[in-house]
Amino acid sequence: MATVNEVIDTTIDDPGNRTPLVIGGHDYGSITRLVCGINESKTPIAWYIGMLMSLSLLGMLGGLVGYLIFTGVGVWGNNNPVYWGFPIVNFVFWVGIGHAGTLISAILFIFRQNWRTSINRFAEAMTIFAVVCAGLFPGIHIGRVWVFYWLFPLPSLQLAMWPQFRSPLLWDVFAVSTYATVSLIFWYTGMIPDLATLRDRTDNKILRIVYSVLSLGWTGSARAWSRYEKAYTLFAALAAPLVLSVHTIVSFDFAVSQLPGWHTTIFPPYFVAGAVFSGFGMVLTLMVPARQWFGLKDVVTLRHLENVCKILLATGSMVGYAYAMEFFIAWYGGNMYEGFAFINRAFGPYWWAYWIMVSCNVISPQLFWFKVCRTTPWLMFVISIFVNIGMWFERFVITVTSLARDFLPSSWGMFEPTWVDYGMLIGSFGLFFTLFLLFVRFGPIVAMAEVKSVMPHPHSPVHDDPQAAADHA
């Protein structure tokens, strides 16, 4: 019962004892009530307001997509030489954000980081929605959306041809669609027990049917749990290399080319670090207000947030390392085009984008060296916004500066985004938040079963019984 509100500063480190992951004197039942309460309570007005805003942005996005399809991709600012403008920037941005969820549930699982249980569901949901937003852009950039299936390994009947497997763009299709599929089933698998909890609690007939179908008749049988846990471990083992591969392959889109500023071997790990960085940035952006609004402070403690901040610091520094290596090798390699590309990034016509990127991605997370920044929610919220901005600009800088200034000065050109570009960027947030708000309303936003499994076992009568204790020993 959450009546006793112990005040525990979970951010204090005691090497002898592990800090509890759930505070506030919760037991199993109260965790269920706390989490399910979010779904079962009356829909708050704020939710409707948020949904209205998101839906209007989504509507705008839909309108713009329609406009694009009926008019053609010329409505974007993409030009010659900047063939890749906002659409790929947005794509890479959203795919990057989509890395946090699987990373948390797979890699942190492998590293036995039990604190992940409080935030993994949330982050996985975010992953799925971010991948949906990302998938939108390759889908519409082809101009003729009705032949989108040419992206997949199917013969195109009109051309009597197959996709070309030596193209990194096709690898990308495989990577992103595999990632979307695996994230989705991983997320869903994780939700089955919690959906069963919702099923067993709800009085609403329709919801009960929906939750029954979704939870597939889960009973919590020990034999089922045994296979389920094995499946979860396998998912984690598969998703960990997958999550690395996705942004690696996105980086191949750029790095297999010969364009200065794109072709450099650090790209794969650099993109992965950047993706994790942006993903955790978005986790923080969403988690800080969400734990406030949904009263999840006992489950998502300050220590959880501090850990996220530390990961941001680590990955932000990795990104900084990659920037530094690129710059150093651009000089060291002695290739004049490469050298120019980097000088041009920092001091050329897009200098402002570069310096926004550096200050948001490398400098702002350095604030997390200070404990006060890691433990003050509003401060980390602000920094996380900077991280999101910085990571968007990173993709902008990579894509646009290299294309705008390549080998031949005669073929240089500038990129001017149009209002459709801006509208679609903003609209994609509408899509993201619409899906997200639906999820927080109807889905279990904390993995209850997992949180319960990392809570200390309550006192048991077995321990009082000398006979049983002896048997047990």
Next chain:
Amino acid sequence: MSEEANNTEPKLIGLMAQFDDPDSLLAACEKVRKAGYTKTDAYTPFPLHGIDEALGIKPTILPWIVLTLGVMGGFAGLGLQYVTNADWYPFIISAKPVWSLPANIPVIFELVILHSAIAVFIGMLFLNKLPTFSNPLFRVPEFARATDDKFFLTIDVNDDKYKPNKTRELLDGLIGQTDVIEVFEDPSPAELPKIIKFVGIAATVVAVVPPILLWRAYYQTSTVPRINPIRDMDVQLRGDTQTISPVFADGRTMRPRIPGTVARGEWVDPIMLTGIVPEIGGEQNVIFLQEEDTPEEGADKPAEDEKPAEDKPAAEEAEGQQPMADDAPAEDKPAEEAPAAEEKPADGEAAAEPEEPEPNWVKIAPISVTKATLERGRQRYNIYCSVCHGLAGDGDGLVSQRALQLEQPTWIPPTNLHTDYLLTQPDGKLYNTITHGIRKMKGYGDQIPAEDRWAIVTYVRALQKTRTGTPEEIPAVEMKELEIKGQ
């Protein structure tokens, strides 16, 4: 609850003990297993560590299923890429071999992961017999908290060790147990309700109709113009022949060939084209091509070329462009070629500018002489040449006969192809004559493709052979055939 259930006399299928905490359940599982029960199960709201050992649950075979499917996924990826890109459509792209393994690894990797992950998901559900929507346990109201905060242990009545009272006693005696509940079979009929079956079948049928219609429309011919909602490039602006184009200053839609270029696929070996062996090499090829193109460009003014066309080729221009390289040959040549120039008048016609150096004519036609070539040459010769030169090459073609009959004063009789002058002439020169004409004879280069002109040259040689050849030169086999024919 149990009494209410008893009224309908359903079958008892098991006993269930309820616990409030996980450690009691673990101890209970241990105890039940030690008592020899095997058809047992525990229900917990979260995965409980140690319960596998406590209940004696064996490790699952799931990893093996996943490994198998994963490996299959890898081979599927490899096979797909090999078959489509290396076998069916073997194109060289980005200078990579058609089957380039490094470039195939990303897709192979993704397919391994995809197959494995789907195997994990389906395999886990399958092994757990999910989805199972109907479970007798769901009819026990207390069981709703199995997904919340209560822990349950069940023993099946079919267990070998099951004895109604003893088992009940065992469960009652478990420490930490808060309730023991009887679980009854689900009395509702096992069959699906008819309405669900009906809706299911109807939905399947309805779902199958559109694809079938599409498939039919795709593969059947029809007299009705097709519905074309997305026109792609089927209907689009284009320039038709002879229409006015606003794009070009001269308003012509059909564009003339750019001087000095050769259209793709029309390039022919310069020797083959001109019948002249280039002396300087390399760069001269280009000049030859330009040479060949000029008459095409100004095809309507060959009359200007009063002098024999053969004199004009490359050497002249090459001389202008590369005097250094041309110096030495230019000196030797006149001497060498002088006799040839002298011979010409013997043919009854003055060759223009005898000082002009003779090009280095190809001695023998640069094509393979086969029966088919000769046959082709004969056909072409009969069409184009025989009207003047006569079918046998005696210079007595129908046109010539008629002209002589009419006593046309300007008529110059066509050359007899059996004269010594022509017998000794190199093939290249003969070819050049066909191409560019000589004296009154017009050039046929525009009408007869190069290969056919060479075929004509070989045929002319064959005609000449009919006069100069000896019976010994005929192979024995053919001689025999001829003899048979002669009889």
Next chain:
Amino acid sequence: MGGHHKPTITVTDDESIRLNPAWQSVRLVAMAVGVLALLLAMGIGLTQESSSYFFHSYLTSFVYFLSISLGALFFVPIHFLTRAGWSVVVRRVAELLSQNLIPMAILFLVILFPVLLGSHTLFEWNDPAKWDVGSPEYDQLIAHKSGYLNSIFFTIRAIVYFATWICIARYFYLNSLEQDGNGDKQITLKLQKWSSLAVVLFALTVTFASFDWLMSLDPHWFSTIFGVYFFAGSALSFFAFMTVCIFLLQRDGKMANIVTQEHYHDLGKYTFGFTLFWGYIAFSQFLLIWYANIPEETGWYLRRQENGWAVVAILLIFGHFFLPFFGVMSRHIRRNKYILTGWAVFILVMHYVDLYYIVMPQVAHGTAAPSFGLIDLCCIVGIGGLYISSLIWFATDKPLVPVKDPRLSESLALQNH
């Protein structure tokens, strides 16, 4: 996990966690053999027509053992940075391995002195003729890089690297030893605090050290991922080496019941993980260079695919990646210390092949076929002998487990599930 009632287990600091005295004789033998082998290698190598082969072979062996210690130097701060619990029982072994950076610094002089004396048998960029515009051997790229690749700056950097590494190694080790005495939790907190800085410094120094000592062997070639590649190999070889060390200690009956099957399982997981990571980085580097096909970059790989080097490349693909990957994949193997140690030895051999593949094709600019001769054997035995002897020297009379670490009982109670 958090819920089990953990009895506080302690480890008493006695003979069971000290090095077996029998190793002292091994130390002396290793030392003697090491010195003799090195002298023999120098004797053969330096009297040859070109000393190039000797220096390259020496560098290979030197970097090989250096990389194991660098892996250890990564492991210790990361252990503190992540507040890891499981690895407490094996941490001391890693700390001892990182101490070996001190003898490695001395062994580096064999490479450093010739560079300072102007030799360019090993590092082509040290040839002043290549910088001189008037010289027929003028090399524009080397001249361009001479601001970075010159003997003075090279020496300064080497000093900085070793100073940083030795400082980190000593700091963590000495504090850890201090905690063995007083059990002060503050020490753990202090080390946790400094571990982040140590990791940052480690990343930078290892990157540039790998650029200096391996990448600049071919002064025209460059790859931004090279530091990460070297790090991946180092970490992998470290985990393999540590597995072997612990196996040997346990064979003496030491650390029984302290290092359990569970710890082998975890070491196996890291071995597996870094095998995968190495494969990932190696493939990324290769694919990008192969695909873009830019001459400055492909030359490096081309040299390593001709004259018989392709065989070594294929050996690496299978031996350094596929075989250990499938070998250590199963949890049953990771939990079997005999098989796991077998794989660890195999990986250590392959790590040598990996470095050999990086360094040796530079001898005679890739025109020589791969060969493994007496010089290579002497170099590896020589440096290895000194390495092992110094490791034993460091380990003598020290508890092999941090007995009073506050997280020791957590590590002892480790359970994989």
